[in-house]
Amino acid sequence: MKVLITDEISDSGLLPLTNDPRITVDKKIGLEIDELHRCIGGYDAIITRSGTLVDEALLSHAQRLKIVARAGVGIDNVDVDAASRRGIIVVNAPYGNVNSAAEHTMAILLAKCRNVGIANISLKNGEWKRAPFTGHELKGKTVGIIGLGKVGGRVALRCRAFEADVLTYDPYISEKRAEDFGVKLTSLEDVIRFSDIISVHTPLNDETRDIINAEHFAGMQDGVFIVNCARGGIINEAAMLSALESGKCAGAAFDVFSEEPPRSEVLKKLIAHPNMLVTPHLGANTFEAQKNVAVDVSKEIVNYIDGRPLSNAVNIPRFDPDLMDQMKPFMELVTILGEFMSQLAPANPSKISFTYNGKIARFDCDPLTICGLAAMLNFSTEQDVNMVNAGLVAKTRGIAVESIRSTETDSFSSLITIDLESPEGKRRIAGTLFEGTPKIVKLRNFPIDFRPEEHMLVINYQDRPGLIGKIGTILGEHQVNIGNMSLGRLEKAGEAMVVFSVDSQVEPETLAKVGAAVEARFIKAVRLGVR
Structure with missing residues (x-):
């Protein structure tokens, strides 16, 4: 396998790749778009950070590409839909840099509250001034956190340690999760209205773009502080500049921008504003985080080569990581059943049903269904079908796919059955695990007992x-x-x-x-x- 690296990645984190004799790694940093388009066709995998745009135009040149690895949390620089249509897996490293991002959020938040940046410049210029740099404590303040995910949750805990009160808005979490962090789950409007400090921690998508705009700034308390260490564009930057210029906002700390490097006049004015503390997208720039995310995506590429499940694929249904080891044998079983069925069944199926009986039915079986479907379709179509695009291929071919779960079973602790319907009739295959090894126990309606070879x-x-x-x-x-x-x-x-x-x-x-x-x-x- 040939792997292309287009952004700065920790060499020590790439050891799972460079130590594997099956893998060739090429680093080509800072390629122009046309250069990248010319060379991408020779690679099976690409590892990027935020500096490379993996879009439809690039993927159209990537005939061999099997996997896009984003060494970091966000995937807004990757067109996941375009990759999925081509059967290309997209993986990220959602845990490798979250601690660094949370710590950087706290660093610039505290630096802004205590005027560290401008006080540092003043002292270096030979001045000894104290009164102009009088700051604010976090203790007793109300901090509003928008997005209580992996980073937002850590920021919430750290703010609580500083004895701040924390409000949070996140439509995708439960009251229980908010309680676990010791914070109050509320509406976006209440976070905007009652917070002394607001920090955003969401991905950038159509739902979150400009989640804080001019209207929201108008509803904030006078003298509010704004922090963005998540993604540029979550906060409307023109509105942010206006709020600073009017004095509505007393200060802001940004690590990210909608355009990086910033070129627009709005961004240049925003960055230059005296009440703005800025860093050039350093949230994940610690030695520890860079190594962690590189190790995580490198291991995913090795897992792909070895045919093992991918823990951090963003366009494949996957199990809870804690269940992965338990589910691996069932993934092997359903793959074998799918391959077997595809070679016995008539062409042009109209419906494929996956039924899960017994203990296995207690879990989310959607990843198993996609795995089995991919095995079936990959044999019967010229197109390369995998867990990424199996559902799309089935839909295109007019195949209805259903998944049924029942904890009831007659003879086996867990049983997986695949039923196929076509104009030529119905077919069935069923299998189970015996001491962790796949075994087929039914073909059509015939009871049978054999280990697949x-x-x-x-x-x-x-x-x-x-x-x-x-x-x-x-x-x-x-x-x-x-x-x-x-x-x-x-x-x-x-x-x-x-x-x-x-x-x-x-x-x-x-x-x-x-x-x-x-x-x-x-x-x-x-x-x-x-x-």
Whole structure:
């Protein structure tokens, strides 16, 4: 795999990649857009920070690209929808720099409250002035936090440690989470109206862009302080400048801007304002954070190569990280069931149903459904289908997909069943885990019991004496060694389904001879991605 790095990334954090002989890493920092477009086609993965725009134009040149890794929390520089349409996985590092971002928020907040920046300049200029730099304590102030996520939550705890009262607005959290942080969950209007200090900690999207605008500034207390260490554009910068110029806002501290580096006249005036404390997007710029996010995305790329689940993919349904180890065997099972079904079922399915029975049904099974769907569709289409675009591909092909969960089960602690409907009829396959190993227990309506192997032979025929011997003889004559066999039937001398695991591929000529010898109603050589 070839990996392109386009922004400054910690070398020590890249060791999971550079120490892997399967991976070639190229660092090309500061490429012009046309240069990046010319070279991206030769890479399987790209690692960026905020300095590279991974948009539709870039992705249209990225024929080999499988994964976009954003070494940081925000993904507003990545067109996730465009990546998803191409089956490209987008991963980020949501935990690697949150502590650094929270600490930087507190650093510039406290520096602004105590006039550290301008006092430092004054003293360096040979002055000894104290009165002009009289500041404010955090103790007893009301701090409004917009967005109580990973960073916002840490800022809330730190403000509480300074004995401030904290209000928070976040439509996606519960009262319980707010209580856990010791803060009051309220409306955006109340945060705007009652806060002495307001700090924003949301992603940048259509919902949060200009979440604080001129109208909001008008409703704030006189002398309010504003802090933005999240994303430029969350606060309307023209309105911010007006609030500073009018004196409505006593001061502001910004680490991020809607345009980086800033070029517009509004931003230049905002940055130059004497009551504005600014830093050039340093929130994640600690040695610790840079290493952490690099390690996190590097490990995700290695996980991708190894076929392991990705913990931080933003465009794939995923399990709670605490459940990942528990769910890995079920992901392997549903993938095998999907691959098996795709090779036995008729083309052009109209509906695919995934049913989860027993203990597995207690969990969110959507990632399992997408995993199994991707395995099925990847075999039957020319397009590269994975967990990123499986749902889109199914929708495009007019396939209805449903997921059913029930804790009731007859014989197994957990059971996964896939049912497929098509104009040619219905098909079913079911499997379970035995001591953590996948096992298939039903084909169509036939009870069966076998462990999937790379090469399998499936035969449906009318059972009668001597047929198993004939099959074995023909396979032996063609140097195909049988490893195991499982026979399922509903009644004596009735219709039967037999599955052989074999040590090598069964060639079409051999398949035809076996089919003729037993008068097979159905015969198929199946190859699975297991070893």
